[in-house]
Amino acid sequence: MEAVMKAAVLVAPGRMEVHDVAMPQPAAGEVRIRLEGCGVCASNIEPWEGRAWSTFPGAPGGMGHEGWGVVDALGVGVTAVAPGQRVTLLGGNGFAEYDVARADQVVALPEALAGRAVPGEPVACAMNIFRRSDLRAGQTVAIVGIGFLGAILTKLASDAGARVIAISRRAESLALATRFGAAETVAMDDHWAIIERVTAMTGEAMCERVIEAVGKQWPLDLASALVGFGGRLVIAGYHQDGARQVNMQDWNWKGIDVVNAHERDPRAAMRGLEEAVAAVAAGRIDLDALVTHRFPLERVGEAIAATRDKPEGFVKAVVTYA
Template sequence: MRSAETMQEKSPVSEETTVRRAAVLEAPQKVSIKEFELPEPGEGEVRIKLEGSGVCASNIPVWEGRDWFDYPVTPGEPGHEGWGTIDAVGAGVKDLKEGDRVTALTYKAYATHDIAKEDTVVKLPESLSGKAFPGEPLGCAMNIFNRSDIQKGQKVAIVGSGFLGSLLVQLVKSAGAEVIAVSRRQFSLDTAKEAGADHLVQMDDHYKIIEEVKELTGGNFCERVIECTGKEWPLNLSIELTGTRGKLIVAGFHQDGMRSLNVQMLNWRGIDMISAHERDPQQYIKGIKTAIDAVEQGKMDPFPLFTHKFSLEEMGQAYEHLTERPDGFIKALIIN
């Protein structure tokens, strides 16, 4: 996982404009903050002075440690949910300038600065001035919502009511559908209710959940089910909750190997199973722009879901909250 790092580690200096500070995962569950020479943007690039970055659940394996990761990890990785203000512009950049407040697709965002290509940067409107805006996960939620093809009046189960699940509750309700939120933690269910969920189902007993959703849907189950957990059991549960010729949207990030799935049920009910993960950067950018519109139109409100804020020096605590998920935790931000 370690990649070339052009910045050279150097002794601490007082001039903020000449130093980039970054979190470095030295080993599993061991993080330090180091200082490096400030990078200069290249052709078609800008440098962003980061206000902060979201902390993503996809970071859990590299924090916990897996055999396929190399340590130390490149400084700033795996942060990829940054936003801030452009403070340097490379040659050939046409539509961005110093002082523009932006969010971007960058990959070393657990830091004070990061470099981004012009076509992976989205300007933030004045309406978002002073507000945290981790564009990548918000764009991800919009892309998943659009892939889900939600229709007014449908019954939609959302399995997993963390940050992503709660955003999707809001978006699905904005489309006029009925939402059944299924989640393990009571706090997550309470959050889903605040987001607009019509029904709350505790994710405890497999067959009890199936019977409850069957009753809520008049025996027909759901036209759409969105799985947001990234775990095998909830994914199979989601298959059972999807009605005949319904659509199962896999939004959870399944990152720890193979899954055993109930393909018999998929076949029997004629279920369309859709992986809603995008890999085209421009599709992500489209999602981020759509997310900005959704926030401005009141269809999505991420701000109450940013429950915890940490400084760069508290990066270890942010990772611990991400893995342990104490009551009250939905989404952590690193704030510079």
């Protein structure tokens, strides 16, 4: 009999169902992972809600790309990892009990992370964004949007010797930013008031670096306005819900650099994943403080809704499997 597993399937806008589907088999150079869990990404929200480009039903386990678990089976030619080894991975169908990945896209988890949730991929994104920011000690960096990603970037930037101004909507998010090293916090409520406050904080110089970590038009507008002359705007938010307009006149006049911090080179992604595991294992990033909500596979839709709606205390949701 063909082996089966449980997998969440997006069957309609806002509707996920758990189906019994064929268990994936690793091809040559691949490994199969029995997943312990998978993080929920903000990029899951739009396809789950339904967009013109959404298709139904989705792939079993689809949208889940923040998995971790135990190597279960090896494809032909794989020698770098072994069955029973605990890993985090760059996968694509992690809302399921099993996923497959290329053997060169998994990173072993050290004993220091035993028993802990390790959605490595989003931490890897933060490591890569930080590298693309080219941030230096002594600079002032504004981070617009303090969630999972913004909190990690706050920690990385403050550890590097930067002065971090954290800007976010929720008071608890600003408190999290302070805990992770922000020097100042600003409530994200009034566009011009925020600009005035940052102008005063920086002696009218504004910021050498601004990281936009929301993925919406207004935060992008705000981030653009906060960059000082010759500074760098780093776009870390995932803008997938439509076109954007930018103030090109302002960009030209200030002579700023604009960096898209989303990596698509698998080598860069793996470098970030390796750095992420090392940083969490060493205690540089308190991942346990950021994974605030856990859901079983049957409630993956609720996990995505929580990622959108952000109930009290929410930072990051993960879906876990018994």
